[in-house]
Amino acid sequence: MKSKRKSGVLSKIYIALIMIFLYAPIAVMIFFSFNKGNTIVWKGFSLKWYSALFNDRTLMGALGNTLIIATLASLFATVLGTAAAIGINNFKGKKRAVIQNVSNIPIISPDIVMGVSLMLLFTFFGVLFNFEMGFATVLISHICFCVPFVVLNVMPRIKRMDPSLYDAALDLGCNQWQAFFKVVIFELMPGIISGFLISFTYSLDDFIITHFTQGARFQTLSTEIYALLRRKIPPTINALSALLFLAIIIIMVLINLRDRHEEKIKNGR
Amino acid sequence: MKKIISFILCAVLACSATVVFAGCGSSAESKGEVNVYSWGDYFAPGEDGLMDVIAEFKDKTGITVNLTTYDTNEELYNMLKSSNVSYDVIIPSEYMITKLIKEDMLLELDYNNIPNYSEISERFKKLPCDPDGKYTVCYSWGVTAMVYDKTKVDKKPTSWDTLWDESLKGDILMINNSRDAMAIAMQLCGINPEECTKADVDKATAKLAEQKPLLKKYVMDQVFTEMESGQAAVAPYYAGDIAKMMENNEDLDYAFPEDGSNLFYDAFCIPKSCKNKENAEAFINFMQKPEIAAENCKYLLYGTPNKGALEFLDEDIKDNELTFPNEEYLDKCYTFSDVDDEVYAYMQEQFVKVQAE
Amino acid sequence: MKSRKLSIPYLIWMVIFTMIPLVMIGVTAFTDKDGHFSFEPFINAFQYTNVFAKSLWIALLSTAICLVLAYPLAYIITKMKRSTQNTVIMLMMIPMWMNFLLRIYAWIILLQKNGPLDMALSLLGIHGTYIGNTAAVIVGMVYEYLPFMVLPIYTVMSKIDGGLIEAAQDLGSNSFYVFKKVIFPLSIPGIISGITMVFVPSASTFLVSQYLGGTDDIMIGDVIDKIFWTDQNTGAAISLVLMIFIFIFLVIMNLFGDEEAIA
Numbered sequence: 027m028k029s030k031r032k033s034g035v036l037s038k039i040y041i042a043l044i045m046i047f048l049y050a051p052i053a054v055m056i057f058f059s060f061n062k063g064n065t066i067v068w069k070g071f072s073l074k075w076y077s078a079l080f081n082d083r084t085l086m087g088a089l090g091n092t093l094i095i096a097t098l099a100s101l102f103a104t105v106l107g108t109a110a111a112i113g114i115n116n117f118k119g120k121k122r123a124v125i126q127n128v129s130n131i132p133i134i135s136p137d138i139v140m141g142v143s144l145m146l147l148f149t150f151f152g153v154l155f156n157f158e159m160g161f162a163t164v165l166i167s168h169i170c171f172c173v174p175f176v177v178l179n180v181m182p183r184i185k186r187m188d189p190s191l192y193d194a195a196l197d198l199g200c201n202q203w204q205a206f207f208k209v210v211i212f213e214l215m216p217g218i219i220s221g222f223l224i225s226f227t228y229s230l231d232d233f234i235i236t237h238f239t240q241g242a243r244f245q246t247l248s249t250e251i252y253a254l255l256r257r258k259i260p261p262t263i264n265a266l267s268a269l270l271f272l273a274i275i276i277i278m279v280l281i282n283l284r285d286r287h288e289e290k291i292k293n294g295r
Numbered sequence: 296m297k298k299i300i301s302f303i304l305c306a307v308l309a310c311s312a313t314v315v316f317a318g319c320g321s322s323a324e325s326k327g328e329v330n331v332y333s334w335g336d337y338f339a340p341g342e343d344g345l346m347d348v349i350a351e352f353k354d355k356t357g358i359t360v361n362l363t364t365y366d367t368n369e370e371l372y373n374m375l376k377s378s379n380v381s382y383d384v385i386i387p388s389e390y391m392i393t394k395l396i397k398e399d400m401l402l403e404l405d406y407n408n409i410p411n412y413s414e415i416s417e418r419f420k421k422l423p424c425d426p427d428g429k430y431t432v433c434y435s436w437g438v439t440a441m442v443y444d445k446t447k448v449d450k451k452p453t454s455w456d457t458l459w460d461e462s463l464k465g466d467i468l469m470i471n472n473s474r475d476a477m478a479i480a481m482q483l484c485g486i487n488p489e490e491c492t493k494a495d496v497d498k499a500t501a502k503l504a505e506q507k508p509l510l511k512k513y514v515m516d517q518v519f520t521e522m523e524s525g526q527a528a529v530a531p532y533y534a535g536d537i538a539k540m541m542e543n544n545e546d547l548d549y550a551f552p553e554d555g556s557n558l559f560y561d562a563f564c565i566p567k568s569c570k571n572k573e574n575a576e577a578f579i580n581f582m583q584k585p586e587i588a589a590e591n592c593k594y595l596l597y598g599t600p601n602k603g604a605l606e607f608l609d610e611d612i613k614d615n616e617l618t619f620p621n622e623e624y625l626d627k628c629y630t631f632s633d634v635d636d637e638v639y640a641y642m643q644e645q646f647v648k649v650q651a652e
Numbered sequence: 653m654k655s656r657k658l659s660i661p662y663l664i665w666m667v668i669f670t671m672i673p674l675v676m677i678g679v680t681a682f683t684d685k686d687g688h689f690s691f692e693p694f695i696n697a698f699q700y701t702n703v704f705a706k707s708l709w710i711a712l713l714s715t716a717i718c719l720v721l722a723y724p725l726a727y728i729i730t731k732m733k734r735s736t737q738n739t740v741i742m743l744m745m746i747p748m749w750m751n752f753l754l755r756i757y758a759w760i761i762l763l764q765k766n767g768p769l770d771m772a773l774s775l776l777g778i779h780g781t782y783i784g785n786t787a788a789v790i791v792g793m794v795y796e797y798l799p800f801m802v803l804p805i806y807t808v809m810s811k812i813d814g815g816l817i818e819a820a821q822d823l824g825s826n827s828f829y830v831f832k833k834v835i836f837p838l839s840i841p842g843i844i845s846g847i848t849m850v851f852v853p854s855a856s857t858f859l860v861s862q863y864l865g866g867t868d869d870i871m872i873g874d875v876i877d878k879i880f881w882t883d884q885n886t887g888a889a890i891s892l893v894l895m896i897f898i899f900i901f902l903v904i905m906n907l908f909g910d911e912e913a914i915a
Contacts, residue, residue: 064543065523065524065543066524067524149377149379152379153379156379157379158379158380158381159379159380241380242330242332242361242363242374242380242381242382243330243361243363245363253335253364255517256335256366256515256516256517257335257336257516257517257519258336258516258519258520258523259520
């Protein structure tokens with residue numbers, strides 16, 4: 027019994043150390059976001075970097091672009107991926123294996139190779155059809171690496187689904203579309219949602235692929251931060267990190283509270 | 296869970312919608328746009344009592360400026376050459392201008408649309424890279440020099456060889472740009488960079504390889520953060536920028552190497568891919584208004600070729616050696632304007648290799 | 653529902669945006685600057701062999717460290733109360749939602765000369781440089797990709813049937829034996845997908861070494877990025893070699909585990 031308690035303490039220490047490793051850099055960044063001076067020398071408390079951040083139109087524009095791209099890319103990817111998963115499920119044998127493997131290429135190939143290959147494609151087509159890289163090419167690239175995640179998340183749900191459900195709905199007088207939307211999509215919903223969320227996260231975080239396909243004028247948050255890091259790093263970047271961190275915490279806490287609430291309702295029943 | 300997600304989605308969509316509409320709202324009254332591709336941080340940004348010249352341009356003309364930036368002339372060249380992107384105004388340096396003119400990538404300027412061209416002093420009107428004065432409006436000029444930290448380097452450096460000083464191992468920064476790095480090495484080898492050959496490049500490459508173990512990093516504009524926060528001892532960089540670093544860290548000082556250094560010009564040009572030529576010329580003209588040129592000079596601390604601007608500058612800027620180096624020193628400097636294409640490509644290649652070794 | 657038609661848009665999409673770009677990399681890698689067939693790009697790419705080796709080495713070390721850190725962590729987490737498990741996993745994920753570049757930047761601040769770590773350690777009388785070396789690059793990599801190792805291992809472990817463990821204990825196994833005979837073999841698929849998810853991005857990423865490493869720590873991703881803007885052919889050749897390496901690695905990994913775990 028004694029040794030068990032000891033190992034319990036050790037586990038707690040271990041987890042605490044990992045948490046320090048994960049959060050120390052973020053804590054330091056948040057700390058310096060309140061620094062009056064513009065280097066890492068503490069010159070007193072100030073909120074000036076926060077007001078500078080809100081007045082920074084390029085950074086705010088880039089943040090907006092990131093959100094637009096992430097939303098559109100994950101929505102498109104979800105629709106395309108869900109449809110694809112249902113369709114692929116009807117292929118059998120070798121054909122199906124080939125399709126699934128090709129679909130996984132964007133996940134397993136290194137980001138940099140994907141970025142470079144898409145850049146080659148877009149510059150080639152760009153010369154051919156006379157367009158420039160920008161919003162559209164970034165969006166397409168993001169959809170590219172998002173769809174496979176949706177397919178992977180929806181596929182297991184399809185396998186688990188009872189195929190007679192769809193027929194039952196038809197028998198009960200639904201037309202094909204109603205049966206599809208009311209039964210099939212409803213059944214697949216958890217997979218679709220997690221596919222969407224993963225896509226959204228990856229799209230928000232992507233730098234490498236955007237870097238190669240952004241063209242001349244279109245900036246997302248990642249590429250804008252990249253441009254800033256190459257120059258005199260403005261402390262507004264610390265303020266930005268602090269605010270992003272706050273936003274993430276709020277979202278996480280909300281989701282968690284909601285989950286607990288639902289659990290309680292379930293248990294109450 | 297689902298409701299939260301839909302809530303987040305709605306919030307995100309609402310945000311994106313406002314951004315989109317905000318974008319539309321402002322472009323409704325505008326008179327088109329101008330796509331400027333420039334060095335990072337190359338215009339007064341509206342801090343420390345200076346004017347935000349880009350915003351000012353938009354207010355006065357209604358033209359939206361899309362500003363993107365590059366780190367090296369090579370990056371600019373490759374963007375122009377290999378991606379199907381159109382820019383309206385670019386600001387290359389002298390040797391790149393030569394190359395762009397030779398490859399027929401620049402448009403001839405209509406100087407009637409740039410009346411402020413008359414403010415440019417004669418010296419900068421027919422630059423060696425543009426002998427007929429058809430393609431360029433000079434924006435700024437300067438030399439490369441050394442910045443060092445007085446707390447880490449005991450004696451004021453007199454030559455580039457300080458960058459090869461064993462006792463400063465791990466505290467030396469080197470410029471991450473093939474042209475400037477090679478030129479510094481060549482000067483130490485007694486080669487005139489103006490007329491270098493492949494064999495000279497090889498010698499310089501060997502010299503740079505020798506330096507590599509002593510270095511902390513290869514940097515471009517990161518040099519500001521590094522030097523200002525005391526992370527390194529010595530670095531070569533553009534004199535105007537050194538003046539700026541010194542404003543932010545009292546321990547820094549500058550040194551002009553007696554070996555001489557590179558005299559550079561950056562000039563506004565319009566590439567062939569331009570889609571808004573009139574706006575581009577309006578932009579160039581605006582930047583050469585004496586009071587605007589003075590604002591940019593105060594911010595950059597690079598020399599301005601604009602005669603009129605001098606009236607708007609304080610004495611201490613006019614007297615600053617880093618902004619306006621004296622004639623005597625300029626005589627020791629060389630200018631890159633016409634290096635053979637093959638040698639030039641070889642230089643770039645070898646520099647990447649030094650870094651990858 | 654039975655129709656394959658639904659997948660047609662995606663099949664077309666895959667051909668245009670996955671297959672054709674890969675073919676283009678292949679073609680570009682075998683052409684010289686004038687557009688003729690040539691092995692020149694590969695000859696150029698060959699000069700970066702040492703960078704290649706160094707990248708793979710750094711990636712290997714980072715992956716190993718991630719595994720060593722993550723395995724006990726995942727095991728500890730599965731032993732906790734259900735609600736605590738969720739909280740800890742969430743805490744692991746939060747830093748991942750911060751931007752990739754901001755996470756590296758945070759380490760630059762933390763490690764730099766006169767930065768917080770330097771200050772704290774010099775109070776204890778320890779002086780040193782913490783940034784600009786291979787160790788800093790590896791710390792950065794581990795920081796970026798640790799959750800990718802923890803999550804799959806945790807997922808697999810938490811699905812292990814408690815009954816199996818009890819049965820082993822009833823049969824008289826001590827806890828070490830239970831671990832060796834039950835838990836470890838069953839967690840292998842998680843380990844394999846964790847290794848894949850950490851190794852692939854850390855071997856190919858760029859910037860981490862540029863910001864945290866010294867002049868010797870250039871990685872293959874940085875070379876591709878640098879070279880691609882000046883010489884697309886050599887850039888494509890290096891990318892192709894990198895891609896082949898990664899595929900070989902995945903195939904080897906595949907031999908150890910079932911296919912589902914890789915994705």
